[in-house]
Each structure stands twice: as structure tokens, then as C-alpha cells.
Amino acid sequence: VKDVISGVFYLLDDAFRVGEYISSGSYRGTVESFSLRSVKLRHHRGPLFTIPFGELGAVQNQSRDWVTDKFNITVGYDTDIEFARKLIKRIGLELAEDPEFKNWVIEPIKMQGVQEFGEYGIVLRVKVTTRPGGAFAMKGRFFLRLRQAFKEQGIELPFPTVHVEGLQSPHGAENAPLQITP
Structure with a gap:
């Protein structure tokens, strides 16, 4: 009952x-x-x-009307944030007009601002509003295009590195920092 x-x-x-x-x-x-x-x-x-x-x-x-997806992108500390914002907006608008995604997009991908100063760089907050199910493939395409645009414009996508002090360098200098990347 x-x-x-x-x-x-x-x-x-x-x-x-x-x-x-x-x-x-x-x-x-x-x-x-x-x-x-x-x-x-x-x-x-x-x-x-x-x-x-x-x-x-x-x-x-999770299938009614619309869905907003928020995600982060980390850029190097020397990045011109306003320039990065414009690149993100341009790519978001291009994807919103792409025939593959056009019918899904309600509000194109855009940067909301700086989320935080992270361990490896500045974390930017990005969002998009689509019809349910429309953000997944578009987000993947966005990441590919953004990576290429950042590379062309010299914007660093940082990754973790480890600096070890107190080792001898290959040139004989003591206490020279050694950089190790994963």
C-alpha cells in the first residue's frame, strides 16, 4: 500500500x-x-x-529543461587572465554555432572568473548551460580547441613538478635545485 x-x-x-x-x-x-x-x-x-x-x-x-555544468581550468601564474577569458569566450561562441552542438546550447561556454590561486597555477571557473545531455561531447571538443588555442598563444597549462634541494648538479655545483616532472 x-x-x-x-x-x-x-x-x-x-x-x-x-x-x-x-x-x-x-x-x-x-x-x-x-x-x-x-x-x-x-x-x-x-x-x-x-x-x-x-x-x-x-x-x-537530471533530464528536465536545462543543466549547468561548471568546471575548472588551471593556467600558469604569468597568464594574462583577460586574454584567456576572451579566448574561452570565443571558443564557447564558436561551439555554440557549431551545427553538432547548436541545438543543445542555451548559454555558451564562458569564464566566470578566478576560482582560486592553486598549487600549480590560477584556477579559472568556466560554465555552460545546455539542454540535458548536451554538455558532455561539447566539453570534450572545447578542451581540445582551448588546448590548441592556448598553445598557439603561449598560455601555459601547468602540471605538477617537484623541486629537490641539496643534490649535486651534473656540472659539479652543490645544492643546485633538481627539477623532476612526473
Whole structure:
């Protein structure tokens, strides 16, 4: 009875529809079907969960209307941040007009600002708003284009390095720093 009553409320609230990706507690997946008593979720790795509505709890619907994806990019400390912002904006606008992504984009990729001064460089915060499911492939293409643009403009994408003091250098000087990169 608990499952049926809960199911009626999920249906009345229009909490999810067949084909939408939802998560609830430890369950997540695409809704394949539902009845008055349970919902069937297909996990992205394949397993099918049948969850009684009475156990479902709060539902996060990740397929409705729009989604905003925020991510970070780290640049070297000597980077001209305004110039980097303009490159990010230009590439975001180009991707928003790309026929492959145009129908997904609600707000193009753009820089929000400096997130923090990180251990290896300045961390820039970037965001994009798309229809659900549209950001993944576009973000990958963005990273490729941004890497190329940064390389062409001499903007460093830093990576961890270790400096060891107190070793003898190959030229015989003592206490010369030795740089090791992973």
C-alpha cells in the first residue's frame, strides 16, 4: 500500500517520465518504465533496478529543461587572465554555432572568473548551460580547441613538478635545485 500511495504522488507531481535520467539515494539511471508500485531504472553501465516507490525517496531529475555544468581550468601564474577569458569566450561562441552542438546550447561556454590561486597555477571557473545531455561531447571538443588555442598563444597549462634541494648538479655545483616532472 505504501508503494502504491507513494507512486500516485510521484505520478501526480510529474517527478519523472520515461526516458529521463534520475537519481535517488544510491540509485541512478534512465527511467525505462514505471507502474503504480515501482520504477525501473537502467543504470548507464547496464544494470536494471526495480525500485518500489516506497523506497525511492527524494528524486533528482537530471533530464528536465536545462543543466549547468561548471568546471575548472588551471593556467600558469604569468597568464594574462583577460586574454584567456576572451579566448574561452570565443571558443564557447564558436561551439555554440557549431551545427553538432547548436541545438543543445542555451548559454555558451564562458569564464566566470578566478576560482582560486592553486598549487600549480590560477584556477579559472568556466560554465555552460545546455539542454540535458548536451554538455558532455561539447566539453570534450572545447578542451581540445582551448588546448590548441592556448598553445598557439603561449598560455601555459601547468602540471605538477617537484623541486629537490641539496643534490649535486651534473656540472659539479652543490645544492643546485633538481627539477623532476612526473
